[in-house]
Amino acid sequence: MSQDSASYKELHKPSHSFKTRDDYLNHELQILSVKRWRPNLPFKDYRIEWEDFIPGMAATIGKIVMVAAVVGAFAAPLGLSPEFVIENVRFELLIAAVLFVVLISGFLNPSANLAGTHGPLLPLVPLMVASGGHPMALGLLIGVLGFLLGITKGGSLLARLTSNGVCGGLLLYLGFIGITGQVKKLFEWAEGFNMGYLAFVVLIATIVMFAWLEHIKKRWLAIPLGAVMAAVIALAMGAPFEFTTSPGMPNLNPAYxxxxxxxxxxxxxxxxxxxxxLPFAVLAVAMWSPDFLGQQVFQKLSYPKNSENAYMNIDDTMIAASSRQAIGSALGGGNIASSWGTYIIPASIARRPIPGGAIITGLLCVIAAIWGYPMDLAIWPPVLCVALIVGVFLPLMEAGMQMTREGKTTQSAALVVISSVLVNPVFGWSFTMLLDNLGIVGCKERALDLGKAGRWLIPGITFIVLCTVMALIGMFPGVPAIMSSFRV
Structure with a gap:
């Protein structure tokens, strides 16, 4: 029987039949053959390994933090209490875990990455509320627009039109900005109780740990080991911490x-x-393509050859994220959905496919929501900052560097970084993609092979639409928002 026609169950071999654990994990990725939008069962179509706890833990920590940040950004200008934020975060964890993480990414379509939280849109939430926005209206519009982009395969089309130079530059920018942001937050936290040196000690220890794990080829341990190490150091040096969120169930009634x-x-x-x-919803969905592309590229760089069936499908992920967004908002949640970066990047490092870790993530989210206490530990600054640095932002920078090592990619990468600093990553991506595909920068031979639609029509329309939206809501530095002139 050929490998192409054999099922996963027939091709699977026990781990003891391989020389190393890495060989076993590589083989699991290469024989994976999940079914799209049809039932996939553990041990029949994939396996759950102890390595799946790595992305599961990282995803749960990231989920608690990011949903709390988004709901808090909505709640603050509306005058809602911190207790409301915790209650809504617990509700969102249950929605994500039961309805989407386990059901879609674990069983119905493991080609779709988990539906997480849209971090890049976070700074715009207060502006959205000030503009008269409503969380349910935003969620339903993102759901509709994202679903349309997914079913028309527009997301994967935009990803194909993004060169290695553009994508690599975007990853470099996001990784660097993310690291500097977490370092700043950690120092602000430590200086809040006059122990700024604590942040320095934690970060130095993190760098040494990361280098050691790279040396022994165990980088997939960076998140759990880094989180535990940061917590132990902080507690040993006298940092304040207490558990405040008690066990319980959130209100599950949408009418409430x-x-x-x-x-x-x-x-x-x-x-x-x-x-x-509407402008914020358009911008949120437009941000998905470069974000999803970066995550898929990280899989390609981390997985062995012939692992194509284990890659996340960009269009399926858009359909899953948009469905999760619309249903979650209708039920009462305040999350803004996107592809779950704090899951897929650690999963790639651990060389695990999507479904097994999705089951673990769902279970951990349910435990955290009901138990309550893990939420306090997950959002404690030393744990949170170190987990995000070693599990997301450092790997993003590394992937960006790998993508810009060969060919005429450095020009495009540099322009993405400059344009992103000037406005934001969406502008940097769309602007440089247009210049790159026209052959003005980057590889001119690649531009000639794209055809008229790929060279200027699709990138040009994308750039014009996004610039129009950003001008409406005032995202260009020094330029007043066009929408403000229409307000009474």
Whole structure:
């Protein structure tokens, strides 16, 4: 029987039949053959290994932190309490775990990455609320627009039109900005109780640990080991910490969350709310393509050859994320969905496919939501910052460097970084993609092979639409928002 026609169950071999654990994990990736939008069962179509706990832990920590940040950004200008934020985060963890992480990425379509949280849109949330936005209206619009882009395969098309130079530059920028942001947050936390040197000690220890793990080829241990190390050092040096979130269940009634005097205290949205959030919804969905592409590229760089069936499908991930967004918002959640970067990057490092870790992530999210106490530890600055640095941002920088080592990629990469610093990563990606595909920068031979649609039509339309949206909501430095002139 040929390998192409054999099933995963027939091709699977026990780990003891391989010389090393790495050989076994590589073989698991190479024989994976999941079914799209049909049932996939553990041990029949894939296996759950102890390495799956690595991305599961990282994803759970990242989920708690990011959802708390998004819901908190909505809640602050609305005058809602910290208790409301914790309650909604617990609700969102259950929605993500039960309805989408386990159901879609674990069983129905393991080619779709887990639906996580849209971090890059976080700074725009206060502006969205000030513009008269409504969390449900935003969620439903993102769901509709993202679903349309997914089913028309627009996401994968934009990914194919993005060169290695453009993508590599984007990864370098996101990785560097992420690292500097986490370092700043850690020092701000430590200086808050006059122990700034604690942050320095934790970060130096993190660098040494990461280098040692790289030396012994065990980088997939960076997140759990780094989180534990940071917590132990911080506690040993006298950093303040206490558990405050007690066990319990959040309110599961959508009518409570969208009541006039309960939950969000906003009621249901009307047409004006949808108009107010439309530019933000367009921008959120436009951000997905470069974000998803970077995550898929990281898989390609981390997995062995002939592992194509284990790669995340960009269009399927868009469909999953948009469905999760629409349903989660309708139920009462405040999350803004995207592909789950704090899951897929550690999973790539650990050389694990999507489904096994998805099951673990779902279980850990349910435990954290009901138990409560793990939420306090996950958002404690030394644990959070170190986990994000070693599990997400350092690997992103490394992947960006690998993508810009060969060919005429450095020009495009540099322009992405400069343009992203000037405005934001969406502008940097769309602007440089247009210049790169026209052959003005980068590899001119590649540009000639794209055809008219790939060279200027699709990149040009994408750039114009995104610039229009960003001008409407005031994202160009020094340029007033066009929408402000229409407000009464």
């Amino acid at each position: 969350w969208w009541g006039e005097n309960t939950g969000w205290q906003l009621g249901l949205p009307d047409w004006s709310h949808f108009v107010a959030v």
